[in-house]
Amino acid sequence: STRRTAIIGAGIAGLACARALDTGGLPVTLFDKARGVGGRMSSRRLPDAVLDLGAQFFSVRDTTFRHAVDSWHKAGAIAPWPVSLWSAETGSWQRHEDDLERLCGTPSMSAVTRHLAEGLTVETETRIEHLEGCAGQWQLVDEHGNRHGPFARVVLAIPSSQAHALLGSHDESLAAACETVIQRPCWAAWALFDAPLPALPDVDSDWQAVRINDPRLRFVVRNQLKPGRQDQGESLSLLANLSWSEARLEDSEETVVEALLDAFQQALPAGISLPEPSALGAHRWRYAQPDVFAGGEAVNLDYRLSASGLALCGDGWRGPRVEDAWLSGHHLGEALVAKSI
Ligand code: FAD
Incomplete structure (x- = not known):
């Protein structure tokens, strides 16, 4: 026994x-x-980038979890991120401000x-x-x-x-x-670019993440601006809305990336165009979030x-x-x- x-x-x-x-x-x-x-x-x-395609950051509410998180911090496994968080709706961007501490793994989740x-x-x-x-x-x-x-x-x-x-x-x-x-599904797309994204009017040039109000896309993050990843170029993760993902579960990767990049383009201020990605893809999480x-x-x-x-x-x-x-x-x-x- x-x-x-x-x-x-x-x-x-x-x-x-x-x-x-x-x-x-x-x-x-x-x-x-x-x-x-x-x-x-x-x-x-990837050869040129590390991408988080699942959880992007986490927060702490419970005191037992707080003790564990403090020890991860001491071990150098996590750091505060994002500290420049934005919200976007049809071209209008606003800084998202609240008191919640957000953390992510370093140099990767x-x-x-x-x-x-x-x-x-x-x-x-x-x-x-x-x-x-x-x-x-x-x-x-x-x-x-x-x-x-x-x-x-x-x-x-x-x-x-x-x-x-x-x-x-x-x-x-x-x-x-x-x-x-x-557990509901979620599509997570990614795109790499040879050059940084164009600067956005009235938005910090090093904005790190943006919540998007769109039926398709909910969140876009810049992986190269996560702690410990300075050596990689412009590398976005684009997380889809869960109900949109449910309806698109059997779509091809290509269709999904295209739709999510299009949604992001629409969320950019007028006159700003996304450059052509040098590589892209998507990951389907069948059981993303309960x-x-x-x-x-x-x-x-x-x-x-x-x-x-x-x-x-x-x-x-x-x-x-x-x-x-x-x-x-x-x-x-x-x-x-x-x-x-
Ligand atoms: P999992 O991480 O799913 O672990 C299950 C493990 O079991 C996997 O490693 C799998 O490979 C393995 N497995 C499954 N079946 C078998 C088998 N038969 N044999 C052997 N191994 C098996 N949370 C946040 O707090 N903040 C966020 O911003 C956030 N964003 C998210 C974005 C996305 C796209 C997704 C998918 C999730 C997000 N979450 C977020 C949720 C968070 O990631 C999850 O709640 C958490 O990671 C779940 O952990 P888990 O250990 O319960 O399950």
Whole structure:
């Protein structure tokens, strides 16, 4: 028999859970299908630029999260960003001012999750496809048919519909809970330019990000103006609205980039033209952000822990932000430690 916990998904929720278990002296192994950790906080590395295509920044409301964030700050993994935030509507730009502190990973968003993963056992490029229960222990089977385990517990730190598929008939109450959480899709386009964007009248020349009021496009950021990325040229991420993304889910990358660049062009002040991009693309997030209203009570539960030894955590159980995902994983990890004493 073993005390080891398996965590499927090394996004911020799975990593927060793993850190809490590790701190509580419990052995843990993380599995992720991707090449690295980070999930929706990972960054795309191109030859000439690093692009954040998922979370762009995060904010802090909860004091437990504040303690963790302070330690990431000390480790040099995050910095304030954006400090020059704007709002645009049909050509009219205004500075967006509020008291909210916004932070991002440096030199890329994935620095946060890389920092959290330090010293933990992480099996990357391992997509878990089945769970097998045997004598109160669990085995994980990956896409190549390799078995991992046994484990006393398995945490599914993945979006609800992916968790639902893995749960199968192993735990009907957790499977039913997954059906109450809907994750909405989001297209994230990117474009590189050989020259900087033209200066905009009455807007700081080093504006960092702009919220756009448009049915297609919601947010544009300049990756080269994120902390630690001075060496790259003009490199935009363009995030689409969720309902627009839903309706365009099966569109081609090309159509999506074109529509989002067109929306950005329309948001620029009159007489300003976007230069021709030197490279472009788009990433489709199928499970980008939870629809917090769909879940009703379920989203207020923070995480789900079952007598079967299976448990669920992630942003969907709490809210649509990095902070929610971290808190969900952290609270589950602490609950598992408390149970094992
Ligand atoms: P994820 O990060 O999705 O982690 C799940 C992990 O599980 C992934 O790494 C995946 O590869 C892995 N996985 C899935 N299935 C399997 C399997 N079968 N086997 C192995 N591994 C598997 N939040 C903010 O606070 N501020 C923002 O500005 C912001 N903007 C966003 C913009 C976009 C475009 C998106 C997509 C999200 C944004 N968010 C933002 C939300 C934030 O990114 C998420 O809430 C948070 O990162 C979710 O973390 P998680 O650990 O719950 O899930």
